[in-house]
Amino acid sequence: MxxxxxxxxxxxxxxxxxxxxxxxxxxxxxxxxxxxxxxxxxxxxxxxxxxxxxxxxxxxxxxxxxxxxxxxxxxxxxxxxxxxxxxxxxxxxxxxxxxxxxxxxxxSIPNTLHESVPAGSSEEDNEVYKDYEGILPNMGDQALPHWELAEKYNLIDFKLGALITGSGFPLFRGKGSRLQRALITYFLDEAAKAGFEEIVPPLLVNEETARATGQLPDKEGQMYHVTEDNLYLIPTAEVPITNILRGQILEETDFPIKLTGYTPCFRREAGSYGADVKGLNRVHQFDKVEIVQIEHPDRSYDTLHQMVEHVEGLLKSLELPYRILRLCGGDTGFTSALTYDFEVYSAAQKRWLEVSSVSNFETFQSNRLKLRYKDNEGKKRLAHTLNGSALALARIIACILENNQNETGIKMPAVLVDYLGFERI
The missing domain is CATH 1.10.287.40 (Serine-tRNA synthetase, tRNA binding domain)
Incomplete structure (x- = not known):
């Protein structure tokens, strides 16, 4: 606010x-x-x-x-x-x-955009901040999309997930489950190496918590609501983790505060349909490792770019073709002043899939949170909050499966082998 x-x-x-x-x-x-x-x-x-x-x-x-x-x-x-x-x-x-x-x-008034945000009305107007430097994989028309690979190798059962819950709730099994778990552990380990404290937060939050980070009143239609208890299933770990500091008054020496957490995430994705929702492209439940930072206003944009570099390092280590977008005004979220999106190229689908957003909210969230710090003169000022996906797993798994397939199986990224205990599916 x-x-x-x-x-x-x-x-x-x-x-x-x-x-x-x-x-x-x-x-x-x-x-x-x-x-x-x-x-x-x-x-x-x-x-x-x-x-x-x-x-x-x-x-x-x-x-x-x-x-x-x-x-x-x-x-x-x-x-x-x-x-x-x-x-x-x-x-x-x-x-x-x-x-x-x-x-x-x-x-009702969204955050003020950073001066570097380009004009534009939709995702088609987003600016390519950093393009992929290599040659995009061309696997020909024989390449299978991840939903067919998942069925072929018994990794994800979309039909059984739909039977148990509904469309958009995939059921992982066997080596699909192990790949999911390996990625979560790897991302958390890398966050810990970067100095982030790991948090295991609640998966449901109250109305005040959701309002403090900007999910309410902007996104109530996209959140699952437990009406009897007036609680919301979290759309991202950002919501409970950022609220850890609600109402606190920090010292300048407390910065930066670096927090990370793995959670399942729940989004209704109302109105989604068509090819974009096939398989893991758009689901109602997915796993994600989130990184959150609370920073001094003078350093928050340097911190934003450090977070971008952290996410970029993860994608490089997974050997996935990626690009970074700077979102235009029409595509930037309600609470964000500046957002960078990461997209990974899906070789079988021949399209880019978003796998991370990294944003600086400046004082927009901290004003709702009443999250302040004392400056050198003892005056209370609002801190800056930032967060990013590091990373969202559903589409990462889709791209790992699609980009590493051949006629005999699917090669796993080398960085995951010790976590998985196998090199190929």
């Missing part, structure tokens, strides 16, 4: 950012609405404070009058106090209503 004082100070920049996100003029007017509501809140706060101060003074005066034996004068003032209190209560109720409207407006 943007800080309301920054909206006032940077309203033109924020409006330009919203244009880059392809917001209409009607929706951009929400910025002016938030500013007007904040002015009204300040005016009402002044009125309420003045009336409370007057009430306090009158109460003291009444007490002195009673002490002096001037009961008649004291009782006259009591009548005035009653009217003044009713007026103060009315103004306070109006102020609270304005505060609620202001919060609704602020929750």
């Amino acid at each position: 943007l800080e309301v004082n920054k909206i006032e100070e940077q309203q033109e920049r924020i409006k330009e950012s919203l244009k880059k996100r392809n917001w209409s003029a009607t929706k951009i007017a929400l910025v002016d609405e938030a500013i007007d509501l904040n002015h009204r809140r300040k005016d009402l706060q002044t009125e309420v404070d003045q009336k409370k101060s007057e009430l306090n003074n009158l109460s003291k005066e009444i007490g002195n009058l009673f002490k002096s034996g001037k009961k008649e004068e004291a009782n006259e003032l009591r009548s005035k106090v009653s009217d003044l209190k009713a007026d103060a209560d009315e103004k306070e109720a109006e102020m609270n209503q304005v505060i609620n409207l202001l919060e609704d407006a602020l929750l």
Whole structure:
């Protein structure tokens, strides 16, 4: 959530950012609405404070009058106090209503985009930040897509998963399960080497937790909701892990805070259909290792690029052809100021598949989290939060299977052999 004082100070920049996100003029007017509501809140706060101060003074005066034996004068003032209190209560109720409207407006305004974010309306307008330097694999028309390889070698049973739960809930088995487990362990080990503390968080979160990282009210339609308990299945480990620091006041020496965690992730993916959802391309449940950093604002963009390098190193080690995109305004998430996406080339499908997003949220999440630090002068300031997939497994597995197949089986990446205990499927 943007800080309301920054909206006032940077309203033109924020409006330009919203244009880059392809917001209409009607929706951009929400910025002016938030500013007007904040002015009204300040005016009402002044009125309420003045009336409370007057009430306090009158109460003291009444007490002195009673002490002096001037009961008649004291009782006259009591009548005035009653009217003044009713007026103060009315103004306070109006102020609270304005505060609620202001919060609704602020929750509806996305993060301000970093100046490097390109203009564009959809994923077709994303910028290739770093292209693949080699020659893309060409396996010919005989190459099998991962869903056929999974059936051939008894690695993933999509039909049985659909029978047990529904479409988009794959069931891994045998060497497919071991490949999944090997990747999780490898990614966590690499995160630990990079200085990240491993966390095993809850898989369900409450409404306040989901709101603090920006999933609510923006993405409630994409989250599985346990209505009886008002809990949400996590769409990513980012949600519970970032909330570990909610409400904390840090010292500058605490930075950077580096956290990682493996979790299953749950997304409804409402409206998804067609070839893009085949096999592991788009599922409702998938495993992912997430990296989260809490950083000083002066260093957060250096940290963002370090996180990009970490993810890049994982893809290099798996010997997968990848490229890095800088997302355009129309494709950047609600909470992000700048996002880099990683895509891996699927040789059998002859298309790029997204496997990671690495983002800097600046103060957008920390403002909701009330996550602050004390600067050198002792002033409390908002920290910056960042996160990235390192990595999401479903499409990584799809690409490992497809890109390493031949007529006799599937060769495993060398870096995974010790984890797997076998070199080929």
